[in-house]
Amino acid sequence: xxxxxxxxxxxxxxxxxxxxVVSRGIDDETxxxxxxxxxxxxxxxxxxxxxxxxxxEQAKAEKITDPGELVALLKAQMAESLGGHDxxxxxxxxxxxxxxxxxxxxxxxxxxxxxxxREAQSGRNAVLAxxxxxxxxxxxxxxxxxxxxxxxxxxxxxxxxxxxVIYDAIEHASAAxxxxxxxxxxxxLHTRTNLMEELSxxxxxxxxxxGTVAEVLLVIDASTGQNGxxxxxxxxxxxELTGVVLTKLDGSAKGGIVLAVQDELEIPVKLVGLGxxxxxxxxxxxxxxxxxLFS
Numbered sequence: 001x002x003x004x005x006x007x008x009x010x011x012x013x014x015x016x017x018x019x020x021v022v023s024r025g026i027d028d029e030t031x032x033x034x035x036x037x038x039x040x041x042x043x044x045x046x047x048x049x050x051x052x053x054x055x056x057e058q059a060k061a062e063k064i065t066d067p068g069e070l071v072a073l074l075k076a077q078m079a080e081s082l083g084g085h086d087x088x089x090x091x092x093x094x095x096x097x098x099x100x101x102x103x104x105x106x107x108x109x110x111x112x113x114x115x116x117x118r119e120a121q122s123g124r125n126a127v128l129a130x131x132x133x134x135x136x137x138x139x140x141x142x143x144x145x146x147x148x149x150x151x152x153x154x155x156x157x158x159x160x161x162x163x164x165v166i167y168d169a170i171e172h173a174s175a176a177x178x179x180x181x182x183x184x185x186x187x188x189l190h191t192r193t194n195l196m197e198e199l200s201x202x203x204x205x206x207x208x209x210x211g212t213v214a215e216v217l218l219v220i221d222a223s224t225g226q227n228g229x230x231x232x233x234x235x236x237x238x239x240e241l242t243g244v245v246l247t248k249l250d251g252s253a254k255g256g257i258v259l260a261v262q263d264e265l266e267i268p269v270k271l272v273g274l275g276x277x278x279x280x281x282x283x284x285x286x287x288x289x290x291x292x293l294f295s
Contacts (some may be wrong), residue, residue: 113145
């Protein structure tokens with residue numbers, strides 16, 4: 001299924017604007033409707049204002065009066081805002097370590113499983129570190145994904161120090177010659193200081209072993225909209241985020257969070273989740289994403 005088909009809900013946010021502007025032309029009401037559409041899509045007030053200011057300036061400079069040309073210009077500017085980032089996942093290190101962070105219920109464990117399967121298909125085996133030692137059955141869930149992807153699982157006792165579990169997984173991967181460690185962490189409210197301090201510890205300890213922390217990926221549920229942006233701000237204070245994984249984008253009307261995250265935090269969206277299947281995790285493509293929103 002194409003990205004366009006998966007983004008039907010988010011695309012609906014823009015459809016009213018497109019129908020209106022193309023049928024009526026460009027006037028003051030056009031800009032108001034566009035602002036409403038972007039904010040409803042959770043692009044955020046700051047990002048929306050900046051985007052529209054640039055759009056108005058360029059439309060005026062190019063003397064654009066045709067509605068179709070305005071829509072094309074908007075698409076080009078959105079794609080430009082989203083593009084230009086390095087989206088490759090780092091593999092430097094022996095092993096390379098990818099940490100996955102985020103609040104409860106956003107899909108961290110599922111994302112790890114899908115990535116492990118993808119890496120296995122490309123010939124790169126992984127060790128999965130069950131660093132979520134507090135959620136009931138979290139290690140079992142990760143173990144199921146390990147079985148599906150052919151990855152190894154390293155876990156500790158329930159309630160064990162998550163830093164030690166992840167450290168052990170890194171040492172195990174190094175000894176076994178496995179090039180990659182994917183480390184789960186407990187979901188934590190970004191407003192809980194003690195839990196965020198624990199995440200800082202995990203990040204520090206993971207960097208002390210034989211491996212290299214190559215990625216710290218914040219997993220965000222696309223349907224949370226601007227709350228996801230608040231999460232990103234707080235998480236980046238506890239660990240040096242390298243990218244965002246945006247899950248459940250197929251069921252969200254709030255695809256604008258992609259623009260907000262990259263514009264306000266300068267953290268690229270590297271992967272998007274578009275379903276529950278093992279292959280429903282895609283590398284983010286700015287041009288394809290914008291096309292899918294508008295057509």
